[in-house]
Amino acid sequence: MSWARIMVPLSGGEGDKTAIAAGAKLAEPFGAELACVYTPADVADVMPWMGEGFLGGVQTTALESLKEAAAAGERNARAAMDTITYEKRRFIALQTPVWAGLSAESRLSDVVVFNNDPARGRGPLAEAFQQMVADEQRPVLIAREGFAVGGPVAVAWDGGKEASRAARLALPMLEKAPRVVILAAPKATSRSFEPARLQAYYAARGVKADIDILPDSGDAAPLLLYAARKAEAQILVAGAFGHPRLQEFIFGGTTRTLLASDQPSLFLSH
Numbered sequence: 533m534s535w536a537r538i539m540v541p542l543s544g545g546e547g548d549k550t551a552i553a554a555g556a557k558l559a560e561p562f563g564a565e566l567a568c569v570y571t572p573a574d575v576a577d578v579m580p581w582m583g584e585g586f587l588g589g590v591q592t593t594a595l596e597s598l599k600e601a602a603a604a605g606e607r608n609a610r611a612a613m614d615t616i617t618y619e620k621r622r623f624i625a626l627q628t629p630v631w632a633g634l635s636a637e638s639r640l641s642d643v644v645v646f647n648n649d650p651a652r653g654r655g656p657l658a659e660a661f662q663q664m665v666a667d668e669q670r671p672v673l674i675a676r677e678g679f680a681v682g683g684p685v686a687v688a689w690d691g692g693k694e695a696s697r698a699a700r701l702a703l704p705m706l707e708k709a710p711r712v713v714i715l716a717a718p719k720a721t722s723r724s725f726e727p728a729r730l731q732a733y734y735a736a737r738g739v740k741a742d743i744d745i746l747p748d749s750g751d752a753a754p755l756l757l758y759a760a761r762k763a764e765a766q767i768l769v770a771g772a773f774g775h776p777r778l779q780e781f782i783f784g785g786t787t788r789t790l791l792a793s794d795q796p797s798l799f800l801s802h
Contacts (some may be wrong), residue, residue, distance in 0.1 A: 534562050534564075534704050535558075535559075535562045535564045535642035535643060535704050536562070536564050536565065536642060537564055537565045537567055537640065537641045537642055538558050538559040538564050538565070538566050538567065538641065538642065538643050538645060539555075539567045539569055539638060539641035539644045539645070540552055540555035540566065540569065540644075540646075541569050541571045541634065541644065541646070541660050541664075542568055542569060542570045542609040542612065542613075542657075543570075543571060543572075543605065543609070543655065543656040543657050544570065544572070544604065544606060544607075544608040545605075545655065545656065547647050547649055547655065547657075548608070548609055548612035548613075549612045549615055550647050550675070551645055551646060551647045551675065552566075552568060552613055552615070553615075553616060554645050554647065554673070554679050555568070555675075556618035556621070557675075557679060557681060558643065558645060558673060558675075558681055558705075559618065559620065560618060560681075561681050561682070561708055562704065563620065564620070565620050565621070565622060566620060566621040566622070567622050567624060567637065567641060568609065568612075568613045568621060568622065568623050568624065569624045569626060569634065569637050570605065570606050570609040570610075570623070570624065570625040570626060571630060571634055571656075571657065571660055572601075572602040572605055572606065572625075572626065572630060573598060573602065573630075573656065574628055574630035574631065606625050609625075610623055624637065631663065634660060634663065635663070635667075635668055638664055639668065641670070642704075643671050643672065643673050643799075644664045644670050644671070644673070645673045646661050646672060646673070646674055646675070647676075648676060651672075651674045651791045651798075652791055652792065665801075665802050666772075666802055669801070669802045670801075671698065671701045671702070671799065671800070671801040672772075672799075672800050672801070673767075673797065673798070673799050673800075674791070674797060674798040674799075675797050676794065676795055676796065676797045676798075677794075677795075678766070678795075679766070679767075679797045680766060681705060681708050682708050682709065682710070683710070683764075683765075683766035683767070684709060684710060684712070684713070684763055684766060685702070685705065685706055685711070685712050685765055685766065685767045685768075685769060686712075686714075686715050686756075686759065686760040686763050686765035686768045686769065686796075687699050687702065687706070687712065687713070687714050687715065687730070687741070688715045688752075688768060688769065688771070689714055689715070689716055689725070689727060690716065690721050690723055690725055690752075690771075691723055691724070691725025691729075692723060692725075692771060693771070694771025694772060694801065694802055695771035696730075696771070697771065697801045697802075698769050698770055698772070698799065698801035699733075701799075701801050702769040703734075703737060703739065705767070705799065706734065706739050706741075706769075707737075707738065707739060709739075711742070712734065712739055712740065712742070713741065713742045713743070713744050713763045714727050714730055714731055714734075714741050714743045714744065715744050715746060715755075715756050715759045715760065716743065716744070716746065717745075717746040717748070717752045717756065718745065719746075719747065719748060720746070720748070720750060720752035720755060721752065727745065728743065744759050744762075744763065746759055751786070751789070752786050753786040753789030753790055754789070756768065756790070757789075757790070757793055761795070761796075765796050766796055766797060767796055767797045767798070767799055768790070768797070768798055768799070769798075769799045769800075770787075770790060770798065771800070771801060771802070772787045772802045
């Protein structure tokens with residue numbers, strides 16, 4: 533298996549350089565296209581709030597300011613892309629309707645790459661992160677300091693739909709890993725599952741994986757993070773938002789705890 537297109541949403545801000553660098557690291561082992569997608573604030577989202585006669589006076593000035601900010605952001609995003617040497621890259625500047633364009637680009641991409649801020653609800657790409665994970669259900673990589681392909685990878689699995697989807701979609705990356713560890717915390721869930729089944733699934737596809745059964749009960753997230761660190765995993769593969777999103781927002785949830793951690797980098801799929 534392989535990946536052919538890695539997508540990195542850009543805001544024109546400081547975080548673009550690190551996100552693009554991570555995207556290039558992910559794309560390079562596969563010879564994949566790196567799609568750098570500038571995602572500005574959408575003027576169409578602002579216009580309804582201006583009311584009737586928005587073309588006069590203050591409203592026109594505000595609209596022009598938004599357009600100027602979008603143009604400046606695009607220049608910054610292009611400059612950020614030019615800081616990497618990866619040749620198989622492409623710059624795409626989205627136009628109104630921005631969210632529809634972002635969705636269309638993501639649907640033809642294998643993985644969408646973000647840095648920490650959008651994943652934690654900060655910055656102009658926070659909504660884009662939610663859109664990619666929860667609405668478009670695209671696999672996303674949250675690249676953290678030291679991210680690289682080719683190191684040990686941990687896979688959190690509980691037999692559920694989200695975790696199983698993430699475990700399948702991560703296969704190209706797992707094929708590059710020197711060690712893969714399946715993390716299972718059976719006492720932290722009411723679901724009955726057999727980690728050896730995922731191990732056999734990987735083996736049939738040429739990926740040798742170890743199994744680490746976590747003995748404790750309680751919140752699964754701290755158990756998984758501890759086990760991932762113990763395995764020296766550079767990336768943790770996990771399902772995202774296994775419960776209704778409102779419930780996860782109110783009560784926290786495993787996904788929120790993983791997003792709040794500093795290490796390792798995360799490969800998530802809903």
